[in-house]
Amino acid sequence: MFSRRLIIRAAQFSTSQSKKTEKLWENPWKHALHQQEQPRTSAKVLEVPIDWSYVERLMPIEIIPDVPKHETYPTPSGWTPPTEAAKTHSYYVRRRRDHMLPLYLERKRDLLNEKTLDFDYVELVVLRNVDGNIFDCENELRQFVEAQLDHPIATHVDELKGRIKIKGAPRKIIEQFLYSKGF
């Protein structure tokens, strides 16, 4: 058994060596290079056309997209695009980058309430991105809001920053004013 194996191995060794004229150890580099030069068998790659549109839909949005066209305005959420009437006034209120009205809420500390010993807070509404004659805007806004509320409101105009701060009026009414003017 043992001797037989040996014989077989020797036979194999002899056959492999007899194929090549040069010995393996005489120039091992050539042997290695020869091995590499043989054509490599690689599996063929087939590119399957995949519709990535469904995956792309799930990718995060990088830039705020344009608003799609709707059949009727206002949309069910109450949003309206700015109209041509907006350009007819002596002032212009620019939309935010997300196509909404530039109205912000601010809460400011008022005087100390002596009865409860708590600070009172006033709720201010800030209208930003006003260009043109901002004082006209403030006048018309005041007239509109006071007609709706039946009490005077306080406003503060910052012309350089293009902002109007309004005290004593809810944001909804100011939103109505801006929509009525077409902004």
Next chain:
Amino acid sequence: MFLSQLMRQSGASASAARNLWRKSENPFISTPQAWLTDLEQVEEKKRGIIDLHPDVFRVAPRLDILHRNLTWQKVYRNVQMTKMLTKAEMPGGGRKPWPQKKTGRAHVGSIRQPEFIHGGFANGVRGPRTWFYMLPDAIRLQGLCVALTLKHAQDDLHIVENMQDLQNGDPKFWQDLCESRNWGYSVLMIDDSDVISGGLAEAQEQLAWLNCMPVYGLNCYSIIKYDTVVLSKNALEKIEQRLLQHLHRAKPLNLKYRYQDYKEKILNESRAEENPNMPPIV
């Protein structure tokens, strides 16, 4: 890439020369314009007129925001490497110098107490101290827009067609050029690519007041420091594209800088600088 696609899609624009992406329909803001010139000869030759985006080159001159940007740029890189040792860190001082009582001297426990002349410091400056902070992106974007607006409004912003591979690299030529065009003492050239070649590259090595920067090197401090800012046409488009892309990005503009987000990246990058065995000396 995405922005340029969007820009191509919404092709409707008032200007004939350039397609201004998402230009506001505000009737009170006219589109700012600038002359297009070149740097081939000393005299200024007007090759055309070019529209600039009003959201970048015609914003309200908020000097307060510009000042915040300039202050941030000066301060955020500061490092103080002084470290005043406390009495625990000073050598020696472990022994009580004299008995507590009956010597007529002060009751002291160590010669390194802060009262001693060679003692440690109480409330001293401690260690490497940094003033690093990041302004919100909205403020930095607006600061850039304000600085560019101011430069344009003061007629110190110029657009040229090309800056690469100019023929003349003679410093005298460039001095005459800036002199004849009334560009003031110092000139900052901003190009699209970060490698510059030709005459301008030779001249800016010779002249200290003439410098080139790539688009990503643009900053409020340099815009204000240099008398004149010269943009190449490609640089102008890239600046507008990048700024508008950020102004209209879906992510919020007031994203807070968190060290956690950059910690791994910063430490991995600086691994080669560190001694593999010893911690850095504080």
Next chain:
Amino acid sequence: MLASTSVSKASNLARIVILPIRSFHDRSSVPRVVDDREKSSAKYTDAGYNFRYHQNGVDALPRIPDCKVPVARPDFKVREPWSVENARFGQNDYIDLLGDGSIHPAQLQYHTPTWLRGFPGQHRANELVKLIHYRNLYDSKLKQNSPKRWHELRKRIKYLMMQHNYNKQDELNRERDLGLWDEKPDYTFKDKSRRSFRDEIP
């Protein structure tokens, strides 16, 4: 006119008049041994102080007249606003907005120690927070190779911890806003390197 007044003022300031004036109750009742009787009784009456009521402008500094020794002043510092580094001051500060978004200016602070790059400055993160950050990074190296510094660091952290817990309790409230650690540290987590600054290292 202006020069003459300033000169006269300077000479006034330089003059110190000593007159032997004694008034009541200005000595102790116990007689003292003095080296010079005249000196003990002599007093400064005029130290050169000028009342500057109704005098506009800035007072001249007190100078010794005709003194040849120049007044000590710091050397004039030559500023070079157009040297290479100053001309490019501020470059790449906006690289995260104007570049392709792969680099942040916090990564480019090559002049700061590596462990402080992008770390909030001392007006945000106080010394305690900074040292805890250092400890968390170089914990093993300190223990292995510089035990004295590890000891000193621990002493300092312990001292500052007491300081902030007992004397400056209001300062640690804002530490959570810095974004240095997770909002709620996981106390039950077994990995000691993820422990928060609240835990004392044994």
